[in-house]
Amino acid sequence: MSKAFDAIIIGAGQAGPSLAERLTDAGMKVLMVERKLFGGTCVNTGCMPTKTLVASAYAAHLARRCANYGVTIAAPITVDMKRVRERAATVSYNSRTGIEKWLRGMNGCTVIQGHARFIGAHEIEIDGEVFTAPRIFINAGGRANVPDMPGIDQIDYLTNTSILDLDTLPKHLVVIGGSYIGLEFGQMYRRFGAEVTIVEKGPRLIAREDPDVSEAVKEILEGEGIACRLNAECISFKPHTEGTEVGLDCSSGDRKAIGSHVLLAIGRRPNTDDLGLDKAGIDTDERGYIKVDDELSTNVEGVWALGDCNGRGAFTHTSYNDFEIVAANLLDGESRKVSDRIPGYALFIDPPLGRVGMTETDARKAGQTLLVSKRPMTRVGRAVEKDETQGFMKVVADADTRKILGAAILGTGGDEAIHGILDIMNADVPYPTLQWAVPIHPTVSELIPTLLSDLKPAQ
Structure with missing residues (x-):
C-alpha cells in the first residue's frame, strides 16, 4: 500500500529545503527524501568546507608575507593540518545539522533518510515502501567524475570529497585537471606547504575563460611555486614507491611526475544513474543530466529537476535560483525562465x-x-x-x-x-x-x- 503526498522532493541540496518550506507554507503535505548528507554538495563537499580551507591557506600565506606590512613574527610559520581539517569539518557539520533540524521541524514536511527510486511516473520506492505524489522535484546533485584513464584502477586517488578527510600534508600533490576545483585545491595545498603540480590536458588553464585570464592565473600560480603542465594529451598512472607515477605526454618538460597524492579534478557527473528514471520515462542526455525545459520541467508532466542534476548550472547560486523559478511559477503565478538568468560565477x-x-x-x-x-x-x-x-x-x-x-x-x-x-x-x-x-x-x-x-x- 502506498502513502500519498502532495509533493515529493528527492534531495536536500540547495534547492530542496527552501522549496519544501514554500510548498508547506502553501498548505501542501511534503515528503523530503535525502539519501546521505543534508545540505548537498555546497555544505558537505563544496563551497563551505573548501572556502574554509581557502581561508586557512590565505592566513598562512599572509603570515609568510607579514614582513611586507612591517609586521614581524619570530617563530617559523607552521600549519596544523589536523586543526585545519577540523575547522572545515565543523563549518560543514554546523550547516548540515542546521538544515536537517530545519526540515524535521517544518510543519507539513515528512523527512526520510534513504535512497529513493522511481517505480512509475509519480511513484517512488524507499526501502520497500511506496510513496506517491502528483508533483515530484528531483534535486539529486552531482559527484566527482572519474574517467577511465590508463592505470587509474591501480592507484589510490583523491576526489574533491575524499581530500577533505586529509589531516596530513601531502609531500607532493599532483592535481589532474586545470579548472576551478583543481586550481583552488592546488593553490591551497601549496600554501599549506606541499609541492604541487597541476596537469591539464588542454593548452591552457580554465579553458572557458579568455586567454589573457588563463595566462594571468597561470602566472599567479607559478609565482607561488606551482608547476603547471599543459598539453598533457595522454595521462596514465602506476604505483610508485613514493606514491604514484603520473605519466604525461606533454610537449615539453619531464614525461612523468611522482606524486605522494593524486587529486582527480576532472569535472562532475549527475547523481541520476540509480534513481530509476527509466521507470518514470524521464529523459536524460548522453551524460546523464535530466533534460528540462526553460521552466525546469522534465518531459514527464508534474516532474521537475533542479540543481546540478539538470545540467543547467553547476553552482550553488544557480541551484537556489532553480528553486526560485519553480516556486514563482508554481505558487506565485509568474513565468520565470532559466534563459533569463545572467551567468555569473x-x-x-x-x-x-x-x-x-x-x-x-x-x-x-x-x-x-x-x-x-x-x-x-x-x-x-x-x-x-x-x-x-x-x-x-x-x-x-x-x-x-x-x-x-x-x-x-x-x-x-x-x-x-x-x-x-x-x-x-x-x-x-x-x-x-x-x-x-x-x-x-x-x-x-x-x-x-x-x-x-x-x-x-x-x-
Missing part, C-alpha cells in the same frame, strides 16, 4: 576571479560590434594599499546598445566587486548608468566607472 583562488556574462572571445564569435576596456589592478588604490596588485579588470560591451555583455575581475575583491556589473546587467540598462555612479573610496569597485569610461572599439 567565481574562481576562488587568491586573488579571486569574478566573472559575469560573455567572455570577450564568445562576444567576438557572436559577431557583435564590441567595446572593450581593460585595466590592471595596479591602478586600484585598495589593491595597492593591501599589497595585492595581481590581476586586472576587463569589461565587454555592445557598441550599438551600449549594454554590458560581460566582465572579468581577476584581483583582490574581484568575487565581490563583480556584483556591481552583474546588477547593472540584470537591470538591463546602458553602461553609462553605472559609469556615472559615485563608488566609495577606497574600494576595488571604485575603478569600475573608470573602466567603463575607457571603453573603446575592439581591435
Whole structure:
C-alpha cells in the first residue's frame, strides 16, 4: 500500500529545503527524501568546507608575507593540518545539522533518510515502501567524475570529497585537471606547504575563460611555486614507491611526475544513474543530466529537476535560483525562465576571479560590434594599499546598445566587486548608468566607472 503526498522532493541540496518550506507554507503535505548528507554538495563537499580551507591557506600565506606590512613574527610559520581539517569539518557539520533540524521541524514536511527510486511516473520506492505524489522535484546533485584513464584502477586517488578527510600534508600533490576545483585545491595545498603540480590536458588553464585570464592565473600560480603542465594529451598512472607515477605526454618538460597524492579534478557527473528514471520515462542526455525545459520541467508532466542534476548550472547560486523559478511559477503565478538568468560565477583562488556574462572571445564569435576596456589592478588604490596588485579588470560591451555583455575581475575583491556589473546587467540598462555612479573610496569597485569610461572599439 502506498502513502500519498502532495509533493515529493528527492534531495536536500540547495534547492530542496527552501522549496519544501514554500510548498508547506502553501498548505501542501511534503515528503523530503535525502539519501546521505543534508545540505548537498555546497555544505558537505563544496563551497563551505573548501572556502574554509581557502581561508586557512590565505592566513598562512599572509603570515609568510607579514614582513611586507612591517609586521614581524619570530617563530617559523607552521600549519596544523589536523586543526585545519577540523575547522572545515565543523563549518560543514554546523550547516548540515542546521538544515536537517530545519526540515524535521517544518510543519507539513515528512523527512526520510534513504535512497529513493522511481517505480512509475509519480511513484517512488524507499526501502520497500511506496510513496506517491502528483508533483515530484528531483534535486539529486552531482559527484566527482572519474574517467577511465590508463592505470587509474591501480592507484589510490583523491576526489574533491575524499581530500577533505586529509589531516596530513601531502609531500607532493599532483592535481589532474586545470579548472576551478583543481586550481583552488592546488593553490591551497601549496600554501599549506606541499609541492604541487597541476596537469591539464588542454593548452591552457580554465579553458572557458579568455586567454589573457588563463595566462594571468597561470602566472599567479607559478609565482607561488606551482608547476603547471599543459598539453598533457595522454595521462596514465602506476604505483610508485613514493606514491604514484603520473605519466604525461606533454610537449615539453619531464614525461612523468611522482606524486605522494593524486587529486582527480576532472569535472562532475549527475547523481541520476540509480534513481530509476527509466521507470518514470524521464529523459536524460548522453551524460546523464535530466533534460528540462526553460521552466525546469522534465518531459514527464508534474516532474521537475533542479540543481546540478539538470545540467543547467553547476553552482550553488544557480541551484537556489532553480528553486526560485519553480516556486514563482508554481505558487506565485509568474513565468520565470532559466534563459533569463545572467551567468555569473567565481574562481576562488587568491586573488579571486569574478566573472559575469560573455567572455570577450564568445562576444567576438557572436559577431557583435564590441567595446572593450581593460585595466590592471595596479591602478586600484585598495589593491595597492593591501599589497595585492595581481590581476586586472576587463569589461565587454555592445557598441550599438551600449549594454554590458560581460566582465572579468581577476584581483583582490574581484568575487565581490563583480556584483556591481552583474546588477547593472540584470537591470538591463546602458553602461553609462553605472559609469556615472559615485563608488566609495577606497574600494576595488571604485575603478569600475573608470573602466567603463575607457571603453573603446575592439581591435
